[in-house]
Amino acid sequence: MYKAKSKITAEKTIFAAFNILKDNGGELRGRYVIEKIRETVEFNDHEKHKYEITGHIRWESVLNFYTIDCIKAGFLRKLKGVWMLTSEGEDAIKLGPSKLLSTASKIYKEWDAQRKKEDNSNVEDSDKDKTYTDKGQAHQLRIDQLEEIAISGIREFILQKNAYEFQDLVASLLNALGYHISKVSYQFPDSGIDLIAYNDSLGTTHPRIIVQIKHKQEDSISRDQIQKLAGTLKRTTDVGIFITSGYFTKSAEEEARLNKEHIELIGFDRFVALWTEHYEQLKDEQKSMMPLQSICFSGSNE
Numbered sequence: 063m064y065k066a067k068s069k070i071t072a073e074k075t076i077f078a079a080f081n082i083l084k085d086n087g088g089e090l091r092g093r094y095v096i097e098k099i100r101e102t103v104e105f106n107d108h109e110k111h112k113y114e115i116t117g118h119i120r121w122e123s124v125l126n127f128y129t130i131d132c133i134k135a136g137f138l139r140k141l142k143g144v145w146m147l148t149s150e151g152e153d154a155i156k157l158g159p160s161k162l163l164s165t166a167s168k169i170y171k172e173w174d175a176q177r178k179k180e181d182n183s184n185v186e187d188s189d190k191d192k193t194y195t196d197k198g199q200a201h202q203l204r205i206d207q208l209e210e211i212a213i214s215g216i217r218e219f220i221l222q223k224n225a226y227e228f229q230d231l232v233a234s235l236l237n238a239l240g241y242h243i244s245k246v247s248y249q250f251p252d253s254g255i256d257l258i259a260y261n262d263s264l265g266t267t268h269p270r271i272i273v274q275i276k277h278k279q280e281d282s283i284s285r286d287q288i289q290k291l292a293g294t295l296k297r298t299t300d301v302g303i304f305i306t307s308g309y310f311t312k313s314a315e316e317e318a319r320l321n322k323e324h325i326e327l328i329g330f331d332r333f334v335a336l337w338t339e340h341y342e343q344l345k346d347e348q349k350s351m352m353p354l355q356s357i358c359f360s361g362s363n364e
Contacts, residue, residue, distance in 0.1 A: 068124050069163070071109050075125040076132060076166075077159035078103050083147035084155065087312050092145045092210055096122060128163065135169040137162075142331050143213040216334055219352060220307050227351075228277040229256055232305050234348035235333070238340040241271065255294055268299040269324075276306040283327075285313040292323040301326070305333060 082098045083090055109121040129145075132138040137151030154162045220228065233243050241259040257273035260266075274291045276283060283306050291302045302325040304310075304318070309329045318325040328336070341354055 067108060071105075071121050071124045072128040073159040073163045074103060075099055075121055076128055076163050077155070079125065079129075079145070080137070080147060080151055080155050080162070083145060084152055088152070089144055089146040092140065092143050093214060095145055096125070099125070128166075131163070131166040131170040134173050135166040137166055142335070143210040144331060213331075213334065216352075216354075217330060220330070220334075223277070225275075225277045228307055229275050231337075231351055232273065232275050232333075233257060234344060234351060235337055235340065236271075236273070237345075238343040238348065239336070269301040270297060270299065271301050271303060273303045273305060276304075276308065278306065278308045281306075281308045283308065283310045283314045285311065285317045288314050288317040288321065288325060288327075292321050292325060295323045300324075303328060306330070307333070 078099045079095050082095050082102075105121050109119075109124075111120045112118070113120065113123070129138055129140070132151065133140065135150075135154075137148055137154050139146040139148060154165065157165060220231070223231065236257070236259050237243060241261065242263045242265070244258050244260055244265055255272055256275040257271075259271040259273060261268075272291070272294055274287075274294075276287075283304065288304060291304055295302050300323070302323060304325060305328040307330055310318075310327050315327060318327050337352065338354065341349065
């Protein structure tokens with residue numbers, strides 16, 4: 063049975079992406095998934111072709127396009143540039159590359175047919191690359207790509223900051239959230255208690271918030287680091303917040319969730335989300351630490 067070249071590329075890249083996500087705890091930034099695929103999957107010249115207009119590599123475009131099918135099938139989720147494998151997606155790995163993709167595409171077509179109230183999903187793929195004939199799917203792909211570009215840019219901006227500058231960003235964010243900073247430590251960045259915050263300027267209102275900050279780029283925060291933060295909470299009303307420009311291991315997240323002390327975790331994605339959400343509450347000099355530019359573009363009713 064004839065199979066389009068784009069379908070062959072999609073099968074092996076989607077399957078590789080799912081396995082990479084599974085091996086990395088179920089979630090990973092999309093650009094890291096693509097990097098790992100580039101390192102582990104062999105591609106022919108056709109798949110490695112770069113489009114002159116967009117500069118995109120063919121296999122990367124095919125992969126991103128077919129992830130929409132996987133999302134609609136409930137196998138995959140994307141949020142702010144992070145790809146997350148669902149339990150259904152992990153089970154789908156057992157189907158193998160071909161059956162996994164065909165199952166996802168079938169579910170997508172059923173959803174699309176229901177949305178359009180007509181069945182236009184029986185057209186066979188040709189020898190050409192899969193074209194973006196579905197405007198809704200192509201539009202969603204563009205949104206995902208633009209969002210990932212934006213998040214990557216913010217991440218690079220933050221990673222260029224040194225430990226003291228990142229600490230200032232954190233203090234500004236907490237201030238915008240309505241907290242009063244009573245202590246900022248500039249002696250030992252990335253160690254000990256970095257910030258202490260209160261709900262009022264005199265520190266008479268509970269809780270006292272103990273903040274630990276780690277600016278370690280791609281480093282992960284481990285379980286024992288969460289335990290150390292818990293050990294600094296001396297009062298029964300103390301709350302611990304661990305903020306990192308990196309990410310937390312699954313064991314660290316479990317430790318924070320099960321620890322008898324109240325500990326909140328703020329990784330890169332949550333930090334950016336909070337900075338964006340409360341950007342207007344920042345003072346002008348605080349905004350200048352990481353200025354954001356809002357850009358509006360056409361959305362979709364789908």
